[in-house]
Amino acid sequence: MQSARGARWWWLGCHGGAGVTSLGMVVPGGTDASRCWPIPPMGPPQRVVLVARSHASGLQAAQLAARQWASGSLPGVEVLGLVVVADAPGKLPAPLRDLQKLVSGGFPRTWTVPWAESWRLSRPVDPVPRELARLARDLQALTESGVPQ
Numbered sequence: 001m002q003s004a005r006g007a008r009w010w011w012l013g014c015h016g017g018a019g020v021t022s023l024g025m026v027v028p029g030g031t032d033a034s035r036c037w038p039i040p041p042m043g044p045p046q047r048v049v050l051v052a053r054s055h056a057s058g059l060q061a062a063q064l065a066a067r068q069w070a071s072g073s074l075p076g077v078e079v080l081g082l083v084v085v086a087d088a089p090g091k092l093p094a095p096l097r098d099l100q101k102l103v104s105g106g107f108p109r110t111w112t113v114p115w116a117e118s119w120r121l122s123r124p125v126d127p128v129p130r131e132l133a134r135l136a137r138d139l140q141a142l143t144e145s146g147v148p149q
Contacts, residue, residue, distance in 0.1 A: 008143045009047040009080060010038050014061035018051040019085035022119060027136045029143065037068075040076025047078050047143060050107070053087040059099045066106030080142050081109035083135065089115040111135045 010033040013020040020032050030049060038046040048069075052062035062082055069079050084100060086092075092100065104110040114129050 009049050009139060012037065012048050012050050012065070014050055014052040014065045015058055018053055018058065018061075019083070019113070020051050023051060023083060023085070023113075023132075023135075026132055027139065029136075029139060037074055037077060045076050045078035047080050049080050049083060049139065051083045051085060054084050054092055054096060054100060054112075055087040056096060056099065058087065059084070059096065059103050063103045063106065066103065070106065079107060080139065081111060082107040083111045083113060085113045086115040089117065109138070111138070 008029045009031075011020040011024055011030045012033040013035045016035070024030055024032055033048065038048065040046045050062055050065050052058040052065075062084070066079075066082075068074065069077065082104065084104075091097075100110075111131065111134070113131055113135070116129055
């Protein structure tokens with residue numbers, strides 16, 4: 001578990017290579033939880049945004065994380081949602097779409113980040129997928145009040 005101090009929210013990668021570092025560069029406000037649930041101090045809940053790739057093992061890792069959270073074994077952790085980062089260009093095959101829909105049901109909300117070919121060659125700055133602007137707005141709204149949503 002990660003010690004929680006002053007983060008607006010924590011980015012929690014469900015597996016290695018989920019996309020936390022890239023998201024942290026283009027969506028300001030979050031802190032990398034280093035793939036560990038934050039340890040909540042006394043006070044308000046620690047807000048967490050889980051991140052997974054859209055391949056089968058990534059979605060299964062997100063499903064496991066949702067089960068951990070839903071079990072009640074993480075008091076003081078508020079999961080804001082799941083960000084699914086595309087693992088390849090194009091549409092998801094039907095079995096992965098179905099799995100993503102199933103896994104998404106375990107989270108309060110889900111955001112999808114499409115494939116960005118340019119990110120393979122350089123740091124994720126331009127072009128930023130427009131879906132990230134919506135993610136940034138949503139996270140801002142969910143965390144600006146200081147009151148759990």
